[in-house]
Amino acid sequence: MTAEIICIGTELLLGDILNSNAQFLAQELAKLGIPHYYQTVVGDNLSRIHEVIKIASKRSQILIFTGGLGPTPDDLTTEAIATFFETPLEEKQEIIEDITQKFAERGRQMTVNNCKQALIPQSADILPNLTGTAPGIIWQPIPNLTIFTFPGVPSEMKQMWRDTAIPFLKSQGWGEEIIYSRMMRFRGIGESALAEKVNHLFSLTNPTVAPYASMGEVKLRVSAKAKNSDTAEKLILPVAKEIEDIAGEDYFGYDHDTIASVVGKILLERGETLSVAESCTGGGLGSMLTEVSGSSSYFMGGIIAYSNHIKIQQLGVLEEFLTEYGAVSAIVARQMAKGIQVKFNTNWSISVTGIAGPKGGTENKPVGLVYVAIANPDKEVESYEFRLGEKRGREAIRHLTSCYALDKLRRELLAN
Amino acid sequence: MTAEIICIGTELLLGDILNSNAQFLAQELAKLGIPHYYQTVVGDNLSRIHEVIKIASKRSQILIFTGGLGPTPDDLTTEAIATFFETPLEEKQEIIEDITQKFAERGRQMTVNNCKQALIPQSADILPNLTGTAPGIIWQPIPNLTIFTFPGVPSEMKQMWRDTAIPFLKSQGWGEEIIYSRMMRFRGIGESALAEKVNHLFSLTNPTVAPYASMGEVKLRVSAKAKNSDTAEKLILPVAKEIEDIAGEDYFGYDHDTIASVVGKILLERGETLSVAESCTGGGLGSMLTEVSGSSSYFMGGIIAYSNHIKIQQLGVLEEFLTEYGAVSAIVARQMAKGIQVKFNTNWSISVTGIAGPKGGTENKPVGLVYVAIANPDKEVESYEFRLGEKRGREAIRHLTSCYALDKLRRELLAN
Numbered sequence: 167m168t169a170e171i172i173c174i175g176t177e178l179l180l181g182d183i184l185n186s187n188a189q190f191l192a193q194e195l196a197k198l199g200i201p202h203y204y205q206t207v208v209g210d211n212l213s214r215i216h217e218v219i220k221i222a223s224k225r226s227q228i229l230i231f232t233g234g235l236g237p238t239p240d241d242l243t244t245e246a247i248a249t250f251f252e253t254p255l256e257e258k259q260e261i262i263e264d265i266t267q268k269f270a271e272r273g274r275q276m277t278v279n280n281c282k283q284a285l286i287p288q289s290a291d292i293l294p295n296l297t298g299t300a301p302g303i304i305w306q307p308i309p310n311l312t313i314f315t316f317p318g319v320p321s322e323m324k325q326m327w328r329d330t331a332i333p334f335l336k337s338q339g340w341g342e343e344i345i346y347s348r349m350m351r352f353r354g355i356g357e358s359a360l361a362e363k364v365n366h367l368f369s370l371t372n373p374t375v376a377p378y379a380s381m382g383e384v385k386l387r388v389s390a391k392a393k394n395s396d397t398a399e400k401l402i403l404p405v406a407k408e409i410e411d412i413a414g415e416d417y418f419g420y421d422h423d424t425i426a427s428v429v430g431k432i433l434l435e436r437g438e439t440l441s442v443a444e445s446c447t448g449g450g451l452g453s454m455l456t457e458v459s460g461s462s463s464y465f466m467g468g469i470i471a472y473s474n475h476i477k478i479q480q481l482g483v484l485e486e487f488l489t490e491y492g493a494v495s496a497i498v499a500r501q502m503a504k505g506i507q508v509k510f511n512t513n514w515s516i517s518v519t520g521i522a523g524p525k526g527g528t529e530n531k532p533v534g535l536v537y538v539a540i541a542n543p544d545k546e547v548e549s550y551e552f553r554l555g556e557k558r559g560r561e562a563i564r565h566l567t568s569c570y571a572l573d574k575l576r577r578e579l580l581a582n
Numbered sequence: 583m584t585a586e587i588i589c590i591g592t593e594l595l596l597g598d599i600l601n602s603n604a605q606f607l608a609q610e611l612a613k614l615g616i617p618h619y620y621q622t623v624v625g626d627n628l629s630r631i632h633e634v635i636k637i638a639s640k641r642s643q644i645l646i647f648t649g650g651l652g653p654t655p656d657d658l659t660t661e662a663i664a665t666f667f668e669t670p671l672e673e674k675q676e677i678i679e680d681i682t683q684k685f686a687e688r689g690r691q692m693t694v695n696n697c698k699q700a701l702i703p704q705s706a707d708i709l710p711n712l713t714g715t716a717p718g719i720i721w722q723p724i725p726n727l728t729i730f731t732f733p734g735v736p737s738e739m740k741q742m743w744r745d746t747a748i749p750f751l752k753s754q755g756w757g758e759e760i761i762y763s764r765m766m767r768f769r770g771i772g773e774s775a776l777a778e779k780v781n782h783l784f785s786l787t788n789p790t791v792a793p794y795a796s797m798g799e800v801k802l803r804v805s806a807k808a809k810n811s812d813t814a815e816k817l818i819l820p821v822a823k824e825i826e827d828i829a830g831e832d833y834f835g836y837d838h839d840t841i842a843s844v845v846g847k848i849l850l851e852r853g854e855t856l857s858v859a860e861s862c863t864g865g866g867l868g869s870m871l872t873e874v875s876g877s878s879s880y881f882m883g884g885i886i887a888y889s890n891h892i893k894i895q896q897l898g899v900l901e902e903f904l905t906e907y908g909a910v911s912a913i914v915a916r917q918m919a920k921g922i923q924v925k926f927n928t929n930w931s932i933s934v935t936g937i938a939g940p941k942g943g944t945e946n947k948p949v950g951l952v953y954v955a956i957a958n959p960d961k962e963v964e965s966y967e968f969r970l971g972e973k974r975g976r977e978a979i980r981h982l983t984s985c986y987a988l989d990k991l992r993r994e995l996l997a998n
Contacts, residue, residue: 181608193597448872452865
């Protein structure tokens, strides 16, 4: 028994909106353990919607439609489904009454257009919409095929899904097994290198292990299918533990953990404090640290030293070093880290200086060259060089610089 | 001649990621005037990818694939396309060399897995990937069908689309009538209020005018259809000018303009400098300013004063004011602005202090309360209070704070 998501709306084909409805429904189906293998987007066009229904009804047993339930002439979903299954539409008095009342509550008059929203296929059930005027349907037009329709407005769709669709699915005995996942997060190792190390786990069937990559981070998703989350977690834990052991320090956290929250947790446990001195990131490193609620317990602040003058005046960087080695150099990074640690009187500090581009690169110091320095409580300063490549673009270079700097701090914290 | 977007990846079916690639490609096809009627998402499964190719190749002439080009065993896109069209795969030496070099640049060793990424169908052309290891293909497996493949990583896909796919499509005479748009940007006015003011323009047909809203910003898209961009621009300009006149100072720029780049342009023209003192944004304001390439000409830097101690010690905020009025107060914001302006010796300065939440709110000072102060070259300081609401969440409150602060600076720059 498999489900299929069909999103209807020309605005999706024009790229005017992101298809967040498909993501929501996908997550919900996964949680219910109902497999779904296809998602389709199609415009507000009768014959093309028919074409999609024809294909989907052959390969799936649950079709979930979103969009096209509005009052305007280009809203065609209900009509398309009814005509495909050669079933007449019927005006439902209870829908008319519901819409009339909602308009009255808002001090408005229902328009003639809205009457269209009261038309549903004979023998279909109403899927009530508590907040908007567009109800959906639950309908079994032929044996072994159940159709759900939802409006495109995400908040209405979600409420209807939770209040009506989930209980209905469960009452049919569907979605009894849940899928429970843990997203494990890694830094400092590439996707293919990590995949090689845990290759033997990819053939597991329950839980399953699958790799994901995003900018500056590699992830492994461990998913188990079970009757409830406790049982699923018991299946996941030994595999997660094995992965942790294999990855060592490259593993940093899971699910909602970020590199900043993990660093924060360690600092908080130890009662230590942190400050930053930023050049190329211009505040991005501090911003990443303070995304974490409660970060004021360990993060004192920092200096954005975007100009050389500020590096000299505020951080005590020696002018001759700037002249001799340049602002983007290991020695200047180390002086920046030391400067902020002393000035802000913190246990730890991080500094970053680099060339974010697109201009400012030279042969010796290309765009993407970054120095990070970390000062520890013993006042020792360690510096690191990163070459992030010229082609990534300013935004990615700045983002990765902050990520790499925090990861270096994490490793130094673990070692100290 | 129609195109179709096919996104491959089990992570999309699990709802792990939003399908922003489909939105990007949809927008790009619309700009090129290439119609597309269907989008499909399918998992990393050979027979189901075959099923999708079978359907799509019958109804569309351009198939655009994203995802499934990685080095791991579940990356199946190239293999699926090749086997569907019964064409052997061939290892391309130039791809092996390119991947080897990229690994070398990052100080890593290429893995055996990556060799897979060098396999492409005989007679297909390479669609080069400048930054990642996964190249795509451009391939005409049968007459009247052109296939493009792109990696799922959005930044790589976009670069490849712009650098190679668009020129290729144009060289084929596709996308001859272009849709050319100008996205006009506004701040300080709501979507419905702006819509009322320009209501008479919504009925235009070429160019068309359509409203969009995103966080803290309202946009109007003015789009013209024409043979080339010059002709389109001539259609757009008078309408854009009329909108500018209607909106006044609430209009701040268009297309890639950001509030930070517009502020930067004004400062640069006037040869004036800026510094920031940040509390609740923790570096986000500086980060937004330094997203602009060349910002070092006018942005000197700032102090992230996350703790009260740093506000006192580094910015000269009076301890009794912190005790009496609290860190989140107009008077502390003004002292912070003054402190950083003097310390960093800049013409202008901005300070922000607020409660980003989710904790830390009180009845009098709820989450979302923010004070912004701006110091001008005459050393006068103006402060502003914003109430951004408790329900938006920490991330949005911090982001909007930086946006609002920069917009206030923009308006003060225009008035001074």
